Structure formats: structure tokens, C-alpha cells
Amino acid sequence: MGGRSALLTRRRSRALAALAAASVAVLLSLALPTAADAEPETPPPSLVAPGPTITSPASGEFLGSASAVITGTKSAGSEVQVLAGASRVNVCTVRGERTTFSCSVSRLPSGPGIPLVAVQLLDGEDDLQSEPVILDILAPPAISGSDGMLTNGFMQGRGYPNATITLTVGGSSWTFPAGPDGNWAYVIPRSIGSGTHTVSATQFTTFSAPNSSDPSAPLPIRLDAEPPKAPTMTTPRGGSTIPATGAVYSGTGENGSTVEVFAVTSAGRDLQLCSTAVSGGAWSCSGSTLPPGSARITAFQTDAAGNVGPGSAPRALTVTAPPTTSPDPAPSTDAGDGATATPAAPANPPAASPEPSETTPAVPDATTPPPAAGPWEAVTPFTTGVPSALGAGELSWLRALVLAVLAVLLLLVPARMLATTVGARRVAASPLSVTGRNRVATHDDPAPMASAPGAVTTAILLVVIAGGIILFANPVHGQPEYLRVFLASVIAAALLNITGTLIPRAVASRLGIGSAEIRLFPRFLLSIAAVALLSRVLDLQPALLFGVVFTVSALAGTRAARGALAGIRIATLFVFGSVGWLASTLLGAPSGFVDTLLTEVANIAAVAGIGSAAILLIPLGKLDGRALLVWSRPIWFATAFVVLTVLFALLAPVVDVWQTNGAVLIGFLIVLAFGALGLSLWIWRRVVQPYLNAD
Incomplete structure (x- = not known):
């Protein structure tokens, strides 16, 4: 029994030890990592998202534009952002299932070493970035302005700081630097001419050399390279007096332009008086105050394109x-009853003061020196008065045609009617000497002390006198520039008379009309003076001029020969004046003594040539118009309409002023009255009086 219990005890101990060992093993298996935990399973390579790449443009390339197409690769279903520059500006974003991308960008920054990177964004994964692509980028410079803008040649824009800009217009190019801030400006030379042009620009820098940027987008412009003519000042008149508080200045100019009025005082101060826009060909503005004394007033004109023209002829005022308002005298006190009124003494008498002195109004210094002499190239009314031959619009020519028709029907035709109605027949008489003895010379008369000048000397003298008279068709001041005007006037008068005599004689001979005789006609000087005086009194700018001192007569003496020669002469003078007008337009604004002299010669030739043709058309006396009318009325009417139309177009500034101040209506009424008078007398003498005499 004892042995059996010991056996059971040993078996129980072994079972407990086995159970404890099993428990320890379980605990160790839970605490220690397994092989699977220590080495996790790696997914297949096909499940890893690839990073983006940029395939174009390639690193190291130069781009001449801010625009480019960027291509590359990415993961399917991802979003790619392309970042440019050090500030990593997002220039494009691409999304989609495709594994490649392409996007057009238009705002790449300019500069050396500009980095481009592509950043890929995919849900559930980290952002991936491509290797940077390094580029040199230089975009075209910008040109300020809109399509079709009007300019005087001034262009501006913005480029890369300190870059070299090349501006191209048509086949011409100009190179200049941009500023440190990139801004640039340039004035296109006037040599390329006015009109519509296309402008573009490129630029290059040290980092882009030898490459330049692409050209900028073409910009159409309207170039006005011609400065406007000087404006005409009609009021106040030269030599007049104006108050120091200001005056109203008015005149004519180019529509759309701006006129500025300046004054140079006797003290040498330069003052701007007023500024106004030109509307309907006229301008007017109220000037600011001026110091008492003398002043020279000049108006300048700036057209819509920004061109500044020459100044008007200075006017001395x-x-x-x-x-000065003097203080009112102290009223006297009436004491009444013969008593003397004694003023009350002040409570606090003032300190002694100096004796009062009488005050007198301020009087301008009579010794104020006149305005300083202008330079030799200073402008005068003969420099700037003639309008452009190419600037008149259709309405201006239509107005000139209407005025020509009215002048023919209400002036020239009635004048001829009056001449044939009331003109007394001349009776031949022996010539009468104005001075000396009115008797026939005898053989014992003493020889003259000096011989008469020859024909050539007399002709030169008459031409010089004619030039001097023409000079006074406009106000003349004691300035050096008027010596230049006198020279120009003499040259124009000489060219006018040479052309108006030799060419008609040569043409008449070639056409078989016969020989022609050229003779001096000194009495034409009276006509020249009368026309110049009329221009001066009416303040015509440009002035109406007449400059012929020769007659050209057909030796054949027939009506046809005289009429044909008269027509040829009138046509020659008209063509001469028209060529002078065109030359004046082509010369443009003068810039020196020679240019100013040539411009004045052309202007005087234009006005004197066309004016002489118009005056010779008058069918009175020994003028060529009478011979032409007697020979062929249709040719006379056609010639009169053409010549007078061009004359009124040439005198357009005068008509503009008259329209502004209402003088056109007064002139029309005067001309209408003259026409009615001529027609009435002609009807009375030719119709009514013969009818009454018949009874």
C-alpha cells in the first residue's frame, strides 16, 4: 500500500512538470516573433507607382519664348503639376489615366538656368518629383499699344533688364538698350514715311547670346510722321493793345490738334497763356494775365499723333x-450856420508819420525795349500760312467748288455785264507827260544827264519792286527774318514772271499760234499793290497775291490767236502755282535758314501763281480773261471753275475764319448785291431801254 502511493506521487509530479513545460513553451511562442513577423512579405514590383519625368524640353536648351509644350511620363490615374523657376510657379496641371502627359504653357519666366520639375500626386501614395530640367528662357519684349494705334513714331514697351532690343518696321530695324528695370522707348525715324506699318521686336542678353528671343506679335500702327503746319492766329491783330488781365486768342488750325499760345515778355519771360483743341478748323481760348509792357505772342500746334509743328508768326502786342483806382476824397463836413467843424482828436494819437505824398497811377515805361530780334530762321506768315495740298478733305474741295461757282456767276459775269453796259468808249488822245514841259522836243533841247535804264535793268527793277510790295501783304515787323522773306518774295516773283512769259511764247510757237511779244507793263504794279492792300486790310492768311509785271501778246492779232495765247498763259501760271503748293507740302516744317527760305519761296509762288491766274481771268480791260472769253466762252468758264476752285482750296484757312466769325454771310450778301446790280443794269440797257426807245 505504501509503495503504490509513492508510485502515484511520482506520476503526479511528472504530469505537473510536463504541464509546466507546455505552459512555458506556449508563453515563449507568444512572446518571441516568428519568422513571418521578422521578414514581412514584399509585394510584387508591378504594384509600386513610378515617379514622373520630363522628356521635352531637354535640359540645357534655350527657349526664345514664354510659351512651350512640355511632355513627360507619369503614373496612370495620377495628377502632375509642372513647376517653373525658383519660386516653383505652377504653369500647368494634367490629370488622367494615361501614363504620358503633354501641356502647353504660356507664362514661363525669363532668365538663365530656369528649373522645370514635374510633381506627381496619387491618392494613397507619397508625392513624387521628377529630376529638374534646367533651361535658358528669354521671352520676346512687349510693345505697348493697341492694334491700329496712331503714333508719331514714339514706341515703348518692356523687356528683360539691360537687354538689347531690336525694333523692326517693314525692312528696317533699329537696336537700342532696355533700362535696368526692363523698360524701353524709341522714336521711329520719319524717313520710313507716314502710313500703316507693322512693328515687331526681339531682344538678346549675355546669357542668351548668340541666341535672340522670338519676335513679338506683329502690331499694326498708323504712323503720322509729318508735323502739322503752324496754326493761324487771327486775333488779336499784330500791333494791337491788350489789357494785362488777359485777352481772347483765336485762329485756325488742323482738326483734332491742340493749340497752345505762348508769350515772350519784354523781360524775356516765356509764359503759356492758354491751350485749346481745334474743332471745325478753328480754335479760341482765353489767355491768362500778362505783365504790362510789350510781348510777342506765338501759337503752337500739336496734332493727334503727338507731332509738334512750328509756331505761328510772332505778333507784337x-x-x-x-x-489804378485812387481813394475817394474825404467828404467835407457842413457845420452849418457859418460854424467851423473841428474834428475830434483821437483818444490815442498815433506816432508822427511822414508827410503823405500824392499817388499817381502806374504808367508803363515808355522806354521799354521792343521784343528781342528773332533769329534768321524764325517763322513768319509767309512760312506757315499755306495749308497742306494733300490735307484737304472732300468737304473742303466741295466748299471750294461752290465758292468758285458763286464767284463766277455773281462776280466775274456781272463785272463783264457792267463793263459792256456802262463802260464808256475810250477816245484816243495824245500822251500827256506828268512832269516837265508838255511840248514836242526840239533839236536844241539839252541832252539828258543820265540815260534811261535798259530793258533788262528795268525788268529786274520792276520784279524787285513787285517782290517788295508782295512782302507787305502780311504785317511786317522790324526783325531780321523779314529780310529773308523779302529775298524769298523777289525770287518767287522772278520765277513767276519768267515762267509766265517764256513758256506761253514757246508753247504758242509750237502750236502754230504764231509769234508772241513780251512787254513790260509797269501799271501792273498798281494791281499788285491793290491786291496786297486788300489782303492786308482783310487780314488774309494766306494772303491773296498778284505778281505779274509783263504782258504777252500775239503778233498775229486775230481773235483766235489772242484768246489761245491768253488761255495758255493763264494755264501756265496756274500750273506754276500748283507746283509751288505741292512743293510747299512736300518740304514740310522747315528746320533752318535754307529750309525756311525754300518754304517761303514755294508758299509765295503757290499763292502768287494761282492768284495771278485767277486775277488775269477777270474779263475786263487788257487782262487775258477778256481775250479768252471773246474767243471761247466754254473754255473761259471751264478754266474759271478749275482755277477758282483750287484758289478757294488754297485759301481754306481764310474761309474757316470767316465761317467762324460770320463774315461769310456778309461777304455773300455783298457779292449777291453786286451780281444783282450787274444783271439789273444789263437787262435795263439791253432789254428795257431799247423797248422804251422803240415806242
């Missing part, structure tokens, strides 16, 4: 001080 006298500026008067405003009247």
Missing part, C-alpha cells in the same frame, strides 16, 4: 496795366 502792347500790354496795358489795369487802371
Whole structure:
């Protein structure tokens, strides 16, 4: 029994030891990591998302534009952002299932070493970035302005700092630097001419050399390279007096332009008086105050494109001080009843003061020196008065045609009617000497002390006198530039008379009309003076001029020969004036003494040539118009309409001023009255009076 219990005890101990060992093993298996835990299972390579790449452009390339197409690869279903520059600006974003991408960008920054990277974003995975692509980028410079803009040649824009800009217009290019801030400006030379042009620009820098940027987008512009003519000032008149408080300045100019009026005082101060826009060909503005004394007033004109033209002819004015108001005298006190009123003494008498002195109004200094002499190239009314031959619009020519028709029907035709109606027949008489003895010379008369000048000397003298008279068709000041105007006037008068005599004689001989005789006609000087005086009194700018001192007569003496020669002469003078007008337009604004002289010669030739043709058309006396009308009325009418239309187009500034101040209506009424008078007298003499005499 004892042995059996010991056996049971040993078996129980072994079972407990086995159970304890099993428990320890279970605990160790739970505490220690398994092989599977120590080495996790690696997924297949096909499940890892690849990173993005940029395949184009390649690193190290130069781009001449801010625009480019960027291509590369990415993971399917991912989003790619392309970042540019050090600031990593997002220039494009691509999404989609495809494993490649392509996007067009238009705002790449300019500069050397610009990095481009692609960043890939995929849900559930980290962002992946491509290797950077390093580029040199230089975009085209920008040109400020809109399509079709009007400019005087001034262009501006923005490029890369300190880059070299090349501006191209048509086949011409100009190179210049941009500023440190990238801004640039350039004035296109006027030599390329006015009109519509296309402008583009490129640029290059030290980092882009030898490469330049791509050209900028073409920009159409309207280039106005011609400065406007000087404006015409009609009021105040030269030599007049204006108050120091200001005056109203008015005149004519180019529509759309801006006129600025300046004054140079006797003290040499340069003052801007007023500024205004030109509307309907006229301008007017109220000027600011001026110091008392003398002043020279000049108007300048800036057209819509920004071109500044020459100044108008300076006008010397006298500026008067405003009247000084003296204090009212102290009223006397009537004491009444013969008593003397004694003023009350002040409570606090003031300190002694100096004796009062009489005050007199301020009077302008009579010794104020006149305005300083202008330079030899200073402008005058003969420099700037003639409008452009190519600037008149259709309405201006239509107005000129209407005025020509009215002038023919209400002036020239009635004048001829009056001449044939009331003109007395001339009776031949022996010539009468104005001075000396009115008797026939005898053989014992003493020989003259000096011989008469020859024909050539007399002709030169008459032409010089004619030039001097023409000079006074506009106000003349004691300035050096008027010596230049006198020279230009003499040259124009000489060219006018040479052309108006030699060419008609040569043409008449070629056409078989016969020989022609050229003779001096000194009495034409009276006509030249009368026309110049009319221009001066009416303040015509440009002035109407007449400059012929020769007659050209057909030796054949027939009506046809005289009429044909008269028509040829009028046509020659008209063509001469038209060529002068065109030359004046092509010369443009003068810039020196020679240019100014040539411009004045052309202007005077234009006005004197067309004006002489118009005046010779008058069918009166020994003028060529009478011979032409007697020979062929249709040719006379056609010639009159053409010549007078061009004349009124040339005098367009005068018509503009008259329209502004209402003088056109007054002139029309005067011309209408003259036409009615001529027609009435003609009807009376030719119809009514013969009818009454018949009874």
C-alpha cells in the first residue's frame, strides 16, 4: 500500500512538470516573433507607382519664348503639376489615366538656368518629383499699344533688364538698350514715311547670346510722321493793345490738334497763356494775365499723333496795366450856420508819420525795349500760312467748288455785264507827260544827264519792286527774318514772271499760234499793290497775291490767236502755282535758314501763281480773261471753275475764319448785291431801254 502511493506521487509530479513545460513553451511562442513577423512579405514590383519625368524640353536648351509644350511620363490615374523657376510657379496641371502627359504653357519666366520639375500626386501614395530640367528662357519684349494705334513714331514697351532690343518696321530695324528695370522707348525715324506699318521686336542678353528671343506679335500702327503746319492766329491783330488781365486768342488750325499760345515778355519771360483743341478748323481760348509792357505772342500746334509743328508768326502786342483806382476824397463836413467843424482828436494819437505824398497811377515805361530780334530762321506768315495740298478733305474741295461757282456767276459775269453796259468808249488822245514841259522836243533841247535804264535793268527793277510790295501783304515787323522773306518774295516773283512769259511764247510757237511779244507793263504794279492792300486790310492768311509785271501778246492779232495765247498763259501760271503748293507740302516744317527760305519761296509762288491766274481771268480791260472769253466762252468758264476752285482750296484757312466769325454771310450778301446790280443794269440797257426807245 505504501509503495503504490509513492508510485502515484511520482506520476503526479511528472504530469505537473510536463504541464509546466507546455505552459512555458506556449508563453515563449507568444512572446518571441516568428519568422513571418521578422521578414514581412514584399509585394510584387508591378504594384509600386513610378515617379514622373520630363522628356521635352531637354535640359540645357534655350527657349526664345514664354510659351512651350512640355511632355513627360507619369503614373496612370495620377495628377502632375509642372513647376517653373525658383519660386516653383505652377504653369500647368494634367490629370488622367494615361501614363504620358503633354501641356502647353504660356507664362514661363525669363532668365538663365530656369528649373522645370514635374510633381506627381496619387491618392494613397507619397508625392513624387521628377529630376529638374534646367533651361535658358528669354521671352520676346512687349510693345505697348493697341492694334491700329496712331503714333508719331514714339514706341515703348518692356523687356528683360539691360537687354538689347531690336525694333523692326517693314525692312528696317533699329537696336537700342532696355533700362535696368526692363523698360524701353524709341522714336521711329520719319524717313520710313507716314502710313500703316507693322512693328515687331526681339531682344538678346549675355546669357542668351548668340541666341535672340522670338519676335513679338506683329502690331499694326498708323504712323503720322509729318508735323502739322503752324496754326493761324487771327486775333488779336499784330500791333494791337491788350489789357494785362488777359485777352481772347483765336485762329485756325488742323482738326483734332491742340493749340497752345505762348508769350515772350519784354523781360524775356516765356509764359503759356492758354491751350485749346481745334474743332471745325478753328480754335479760341482765353489767355491768362500778362505783365504790362510789350510781348510777342506765338501759337503752337500739336496734332493727334503727338507731332509738334512750328509756331505761328510772332505778333507784337502792347500790354496795358489795369487802371489804378485812387481813394475817394474825404467828404467835407457842413457845420452849418457859418460854424467851423473841428474834428475830434483821437483818444490815442498815433506816432508822427511822414508827410503823405500824392499817388499817381502806374504808367508803363515808355522806354521799354521792343521784343528781342528773332533769329534768321524764325517763322513768319509767309512760312506757315499755306495749308497742306494733300490735307484737304472732300468737304473742303466741295466748299471750294461752290465758292468758285458763286464767284463766277455773281462776280466775274456781272463785272463783264457792267463793263459792256456802262463802260464808256475810250477816245484816243495824245500822251500827256506828268512832269516837265508838255511840248514836242526840239533839236536844241539839252541832252539828258543820265540815260534811261535798259530793258533788262528795268525788268529786274520792276520784279524787285513787285517782290517788295508782295512782302507787305502780311504785317511786317522790324526783325531780321523779314529780310529773308523779302529775298524769298523777289525770287518767287522772278520765277513767276519768267515762267509766265517764256513758256506761253514757246508753247504758242509750237502750236502754230504764231509769234508772241513780251512787254513790260509797269501799271501792273498798281494791281499788285491793290491786291496786297486788300489782303492786308482783310487780314488774309494766306494772303491773296498778284505778281505779274509783263504782258504777252500775239503778233498775229486775230481773235483766235489772242484768246489761245491768253488761255495758255493763264494755264501756265496756274500750273506754276500748283507746283509751288505741292512743293510747299512736300518740304514740310522747315528746320533752318535754307529750309525756311525754300518754304517761303514755294508758299509765295503757290499763292502768287494761282492768284495771278485767277486775277488775269477777270474779263475786263487788257487782262487775258477778256481775250479768252471773246474767243471761247466754254473754255473761259471751264478754266474759271478749275482755277477758282483750287484758289478757294488754297485759301481754306481764310474761309474757316470767316465761317467762324460770320463774315461769310456778309461777304455773300455783298457779292449777291453786286451780281444783282450787274444783271439789273444789263437787262435795263439791253432789254428795257431799247423797248422804251422803240415806242
